[in-house]
Amino acid sequence: MTTVIDKFGRLVILVALLGAAAGCSGIEPWVAPYERDRLADPIMALDGDPVSTSYIQHVYEAREGARGGEGAVGGGCGCN
């Protein structure tokens, strides 16, 4: 398990360094803020109904062998 954490840790630190570097980078946004009206439309919200989404993720986690990778952290069982 230590190996997994070490590998994961190196990846996390790399991403964080990229994030820190972004603060002083010169990359110009290729989609300007005034061009994001469609992305701001409620139908484009990636999680428009958080209560419903977390409930249905719990339903799937209790009935399938897979978990995670969907951008939410949950807890509890209620598995039977």
Added chain:
Amino acid sequence: MKSARQILVTCLLLLAANGVAFAGVLPEDRADVLYHLYTGGGVDIDGPSVLVRKQVGKSTSFVGNYYVDMISSASIDVVTTASPYNEERKQWSLGMDYLRGNTTLRAGYTSSVESDYDAKTYNVSASQDMFGALTTVTLSYAFGDDIVGTSTDPTFERELQRQIYGIGVTQILTKNLIATLNVETVTDEGYLNNPYRSVRYLDPTVAKGYSYEQELYPNTRTSNAVGLRARYFLPYRAAIEAEYRYFTDTWDIQSSTASLTYIHPWRNWTFTAKVRYHDQTGAHFYRDLFPRSQATNFRGRDKELSEMTSTTLQLKLSYEFLNNANGWGFIKKGAVSGSMHMLGVDYHDFSDLTAGAAIGEEPLYKLEANIFQIFVSFWY
């Protein structure tokens, strides 16, 4: 575990040290009241869920959620080896988002309580908007501390610890396309069995040809999942979303999950249709029928660990009955939504013992379930 803590602190410091050229945004203030009902396979689960989120000051937002499962179970596992039961699970959670410039720090706590299962989860995360808010990177960590009991033996108590490490990147790709990539590693250590479930093994000394013994799982499990999701704005104001997740773990379960969603607004209505497909291999210690008692070091017959394929069709309809033009006082927007999931699961290595067939000739079990949700949402 020391290294995991060091990684997290390092990352939070790096993100907090970033510039404040672009201001991020806190989640919208909202309240949701939801009723959910799951019915299928001899199991009925229903209950409410209430979520309230409120910004306090300019940089902090608090969120609280209360959720209840009322379970009435006579599932295939229960009717073949135990007695039907009623159970209640209550879960509450509190969380806080703190925004500083283009960095959002979050912390939360969740408690889930059943008569025979107690789970506490602590989570922290940091999100960073970068490249003119085209990109958002999120790092998350959660620690779960569970106590497993049984209703039949009040002295039975086992511990289970869980650690969840996540990285997410959300990227605006074009004026019409946004995508998100999430990688999550989960490690469990402790009592991973279900204390009520049994495995079946060939037993020529009994008339039906098989007997049961308690399952025995490994005490550790590590899983990795990577999920990619993209949503595209169609030219006539509708949206389409595709999602794929690959999962693998140290129990030899591998799965692929894919879904396709279509969202179509019309006046105050929004219609959503989604199809989801999930396919997984079985755990290495899973058997539908073991050749003898204690045949292997680890043994399981939980159908969730069997090779399986599941498909879901979801239909959802929302109606916005309040908007900025006709809001009620401080309430800016209100919507009511109804959703139905039709879930079908084909187990490829889990026999339906209720069919009464001869040993080795039992049909494979199929689960069909419907999941209903109705909820009211207010934004203020």
